[in-house]
Amino acid sequence: MDLVLGSRNEHGWAVLEVQGEVDLYTSSQLRDAILRLTEEDENRIVVDLYNVSFMDSSGLGVLVAGLKRVRERGGELALVFGEGSVQKVFGITGLDKIFPTHRSVGEATGGA
C-alpha cells in the first residue's frame, strides 16, 4: 500500500503531508520526498504525520536521518502528529525529545 504524499509551502516552511502506513515497504517513499525537499534547498520542513495510522522504526530511521540532514545545513525538521500509535512510538523511543513536535501544522509553522 503506497503512501499519499503532498507538499506545499506555508509561512516559510515546506510542509510535507503524509497519509497511510509508514513501514519497511513504504518508508523509501517518505525518504525520497524528504530528500527531494532538501535538494530543493528547503531547510525548514514540517512533516505532517497527522493522518499516518502506523509507523515502525523504518519510518523513524528516515525521519531521524532527515533531521540530521537539515540540521547539518542549519535548518529544522518539525513533526505534527496526534494522539495514538504514532505518538506512542515516538514516546517509547524518546524521539519526541529530539524532534520539535506539534499538534497542528499551523502550530508548527507559527501560522496558528
Next chain:
Amino acid sequence: MAQRVRDRIDGVGSTVALAIPADPAYVATVRYFAATIARHEGLPEELTDDLRLAVSEACAEAIDAGVTGSIRVALSLEPQEIDVEVTSGSSQAPSEPHGLEGMVPIYRLQLIRALFPDAETDQGHEVRVVRFTVPHASSSGA
C-alpha cells in the same frame, strides 16, 4: 467467530499462523492478521496497536537481516495471554540500507522489548525466532 477465524487460517488447535514471503510488501498483511486476531480475542485497542507494531518490527528485522524464503507468524491463544512467535530461515547477506535511513541505525528488537519486556530472540544458524507474550488478561481488567 474467533474459532471460525482460527479454523479458516490454520485449523490447528488454538494456534493461528500465517506465513508470508520475506518481502517488505507483505509485512502489512501480517499487521492486519495480528490485529484481526487480537480484536477477536478482545484485546484493548492500545495493546492491539502494540502487537501490530511488534510483529511488523519482527518481520522487518528478518528481512533487514537478509532472510530468504518465508516468515511464519504464529499466535498461540491462551486464556491469559497470546504467545507470539515469528520464525524465519537463516539469513543471507543483509540488505543494504541506502539514502537517508543508511545514516542512522534502526533498533527493531529494542523496540519490541520496550513494548513486550519478555521478548527474546534466538538467531541460530538455520532458524531465527523472535518470541514475546501479549498479556491477554488486561482486556478483562484483571
